[in-house]
Amino acid sequence: MTANQHSNLTEQLILHPQRYGYLLLAVFLLINAAVNASSVWVDLQRNAANDNLWWHPVLWEYSSVVSTLLLCPLLFWWFRQQPLRLTAISRQLAFHLVGSLLFALLHIVLMILLRKPFYALAGDSYGFEPLTTDFFYEYRKDAWAYLFFLSCYHLATFFYSRLSGEAHQLGQTDASLAPAISDSVKAPEHFLIKKLDREFLLRTTDIEWLEASGNYVNLHSKGRIYPLRATLSATLQQLEPLGFCRTHRSLAVNLRQIDSMQFQSSGDGDITLNSGHTVALSRRYKEHLKQQLTTI
Known part of the structure; x- marks a missing residue:
């Protein structure tokens, strides 16, 4: 091969x-x-x-x-x-x-x-x-x-x-030993990605959407998934100032990556990102999302 x-x-x-x-x-x-x-x-x-x-x-x-x-x-x-x-x-x-x-x-x-x-x-x-x-x-x-x-x-x-590639906070040496993201930590402009024997930086602005997965939050960027050991709530408390907003109990999106939105009669909807990927939008978070869109 x-x-x-x-x-x-x-x-x-x-x-x-x-x-x-x-x-x-x-x-x-x-x-x-x-x-x-x-x-x-x-x-x-x-x-x-x-x-x-x-x-x-x-x-x-x-x-x-x-x-x-x-x-x-x-x-x-x-x-x-x-x-x-x-x-x-x-x-x-x-x-x-x-x-x-x-x-x-x-x-x-x-x-x-x-x-x-x-x-x-x-x-x-x-x-x-x-x-x-x-x-x-x-x-x-x-x-x-x-x-x-x-x-x-x-x-x-x-x-x-x-x-x-697994995501880490910059300065964090071991994700398995580190606590959940602290509210007092400044919103990161980059995440450190450790992939096999090399490391590189992922721009926070390049993250398209977040997905809760057990003890991890999956950072989705350009078709790749980088798991970060943290909760979705704690991660969002950090990233909201950078334009991230919750759309579902287990999902959040980068508002700057949104291409279009569609709503159903039930109040739920779908968000289409610039990449073409579709993320679910719960009616519970719809109004908050609309408010956040006016601030970016």
Whole structure:
């Protein structure tokens, strides 16, 4: 692979992390299912089982994969609600225990719904006892899968932040140890971006919009995303003097980057930025936005 091809691939990964993340996850799960299904089939052959049952392990494994992939968006949303950290350990354990139980329950329901029609076509019935050892057998596997996905999600988030560039306050050495942005700190004209083995400055005026994401605020600029460890409220208290305004519970825009706005009969609307990107506008923040526009 040439340097240019490598650069293009990195660029695509940065711009479309979810697309490639799901693709990689799907490939891994499908290969893993093929290995598991072939192993079960070999065991059936060794035990002189009926050759007509070869489709059973295939159905078991791939129905599990399809169910898992369908649940992944919900699962990753769940992970964003409670990012891993070194505080409130008991609360995190309780949160993820509930998450693992819900994941197992939904995974089992989807698998049953996928398997029953195939068993019916084969003139057979698929039995599952939810309140017996069947559930605990499945939960044991699903709890391990939940822990695996949780670990992979946070590792992928960490490496993506390093690949795309993580934002820091100037003079801030470690975002993981720094407190949330202080109200007393002067509105920054630049943010320091640390990307792999290099650093550069991002002009605050080049930031198009802000997006709350767990313990981070994603700074969107020219198609790139730079996560900043802070809350949206604290970040806005700093950036409002520079022309930033909240448009939604989890969104804010740079007023100077607005190209046009459209409003619906409900009072909500959409803001189109100069880049062409559309940001949601809640009716709760509409009047404040209009007032702020008159001041820039």
